[in-house]
Amino acid sequence: MNSRIAKLLQAPSIILLFLWMIVPLGMTLYFSVVRYNLLSPGPLEFDGFSNYAFFITDSAFLPALINTLILVGSILIITVVMGLALALLINRPFFGRGIVRVMMISPFFIMPTVNALIWKNMLMNPVYGIFSVIAIAFGAEPIDWLSEMPLLSIIIMVSWQWTPFALLIFITSLQSQDTEQQEAAQLDGASSWAIFKYLTLPHLARPIAVVIMIQTIFHLSIFAEIFVTTGGGPGYDSTNLAFLIFSQALLQFDVGVASAGGVIAIILANIVAFFLIRAVGKNLMVQS
Amino acid sequence: MNLTLSQRKKVSTWSLGLLSWIVALVIFFPILWMVMTSFKTELQAISTPPLFMWEPTLENFSVVQERSDYFKYAMNSVITSFGATFLALLIAVPAAYSMAFSPSKRTKDILLWMLSTKMLPAVGVLMPIYLLAQSTGLLDNVFSLIIIFTMINLPIIMWMLFTYFKEIPKDILEACRMDGASTFAELRYIVMPLSWGGIASTGLLSIVLCWNEAFWSINLTAADAGTLTALIASYSSPEGLFWAKLSAASTLACAPIVVFGWFCQKQLVQGLTFGAVK
Structure with missing residues (x-):
């Protein structure tokens, strides 16, 4: 195939993706420096960086930024550790492993909105929820999860959905691990911990890197779970950057401020991406 | 306990298998509960203590459509x-x-x-x-x-x-x-x-x-x-x-x-x- 045809075949995808990236990005950048509120129509005036100043000095900004980082960090730790533990647990054959595996990975395929509503209503509800029933059975005071620990509730919901993702990837990788090496190590008297540390963990290095990268992309902008459960509250206790921008945009119709927030979210994502792509992207490229 | 190596291996396989089943059921429970609730009446759905046995109804599905x-x-x-x-x-x-x-x-x-x-x-x-x-x-x-x-x-x-x-x-x-x-x-x-x-x-x-x-x-x-x-x-x-x-x-x-x-x-x-x- 000559290079002209190759270019022709690649052009649509590259051009479309480029447009998809550059047009909205350009518009966001432009909106972020003009005064633009859908509720007060008028000519768009250049406004310098006052949208940014407004967004950053807003009392919700700092909590939202911190919440975003807490969400990403804690969900990453929980899902990777739990996923690893579960993968090791079901790595060896036992009765009904296929069914166990299917049950364990199912949450990953549940819609985010359904996930959030099941947890909100049927598990975490302070009166009728299963958790409060269990708490009362043990003589404890039931907890109103969503208003007392909103951020933790969101972390639990998202981790419930994404631990199966980590598990699915780790178990697939474990199943392809060479067992001869492990058996040899066992014969030489290596402890299970040593086998895990020197054989299994290095084998899982790439899957772990991949899981971290993909989850970071998704969790930097958790939205649906917050939208249908806490609505970012109480106060700003469960507002992350994505939700804060959403509320500026579609609840207060302030396009300018929302766009400034969008630019900040993009910058944050790119700071994270810069390190991730360097660390993980290269790892991916080695293979292909 | 005086168990041979193969016996001990068997016990550990069994207990790990049992543990896996329990964990799997806990993880799967919210989904199971959602499916069970969909076959209850509204009153049964919010009953405390939760109902595990009831007469299933299909009414919800038709109401959702309507x-x-x-x-x-x-x-x-x-x-x-x-x-x-x-x-x-x-x-x-x-x-x-x-x-x-x-x-x-x-x-x-x-x-x-x-x-x-x-x-x-x-x-x-x-x-x-x-x-x-x-x-x-x-x-x-x-x-x-x-x-x-x-x-x-x-x-x-x-x-x-x-x-x-x-x-x-x-x-x-x-x-x-x-x-x-x-x-x-x-x-x-x-x-x-x-x-x-x-x-x-x-x-x-x-x-x-x-x-x-x-x-x-x-x-x-x-x-x-x-x-x-x-x-x-x-x-x-x-x-x-x-x-x-x-x-x-x-x-x-x-x-x-x-x-x-x-x-x-x-x-x-x-x-x-x-x-x-x-």
Whole structure:
């Protein structure tokens, strides 16, 4: 195939993706420096960086930024550790492993909105929820999860959905691990911990890197779970950057401020991406 | 205890198996509970202590259809996920093919760049996309969702197809070229049949991702183009405090994708990890 045809075949995808990236990005950048509120129509005036100043000095900004980082960090730790533990647990054959595996990975395929509503209503509800029933059975005071620990509730919901993702990837990788090496190590008297540390963990290095990268992309902008459960509250206790921008945009119709927030979210994502792509992207490229 | 090594091994296998079953049931419980609740009456759904035995009813399912026009939302979900998947494959198959078989110096950079567009958070471009959709009259329209879903999944689809095409042995193609076959014939008679499985699982992954997409569906649609994710989200309002009906709608919305996910775990892993984990 000559290079002209190759270019022709690649052009649509590259051009479309480029447009998809550059047009909205350009518009966001432009909106972020003009005064633009859908509720007060008028000519768009250049406004310098006052949208940014407004967004950053807003009392919700700092909590939202911190919440975003807490969400990403804690969900990453929980899902990777739990996923690893579960993968090791079901790595060896036992009765009904296929069914166990299917049950364990199912949450990953549940819609985010359904996930959030099941947890909100049927598990975490302070009166009728299963958790409060269990708490009362043990003589404890039931907890109103969503208003007392909103951020933790969101972390639990998202981790419930994404631990199966980590598990699915780790178990697939474990199943392809060479067992001869492990058996040899066992014969030489290596402890299970040593086998895990020197054989299994290095084998899982790439899957772990991949899981971290993909989850970071998704969790930097958790939205649906917050939208249908806490609505970012109480106060700003469960507002992350994505939700804060959403509320500026579609609840207060302030396009300018929302766009400034969008630019900040993009910058944050790119700071994270810069390190991730360097660390993980290269790892991916080695293979292909 | 005086157990032989094999006996001890047996005991540990049994106890680990039992533990796995218990953990699996705990993890699966919310889904099981949702399905069970969908067969209860509203009163049974909120009874304390929770009911584990009751006479199942199908009433919720018909009420969900009547009250919220379930099938319209389901159709929107089907149209958007299949439409976007088809469109994305149409664009990505030729591109990934040419990248895999006649790579240039920049191919790797292009692929990494495509991946990096996924790093652009959706919320960062919410306003422009919303206003563009509004000004072109495509707000609350399945067409705009199809375009958006196509674009957000295109990088993943490109990567997946690229890794599949990469695995096709080059010798066959060279032999084919020696015989003077055109690019189109190459694609039609060699590449497509050999990578059919890869293309199919790419498509399936894309359908899952579109089906469960929530951000754009919630923000860009209302009554006309609402997908199932948006329909379920509308149950979060106080008027939606009907757990049995919510469960019925949720069960219907999730069942196809969950069952489908069970059957193609392996392909999903490959797809979600850009072929890095097999």
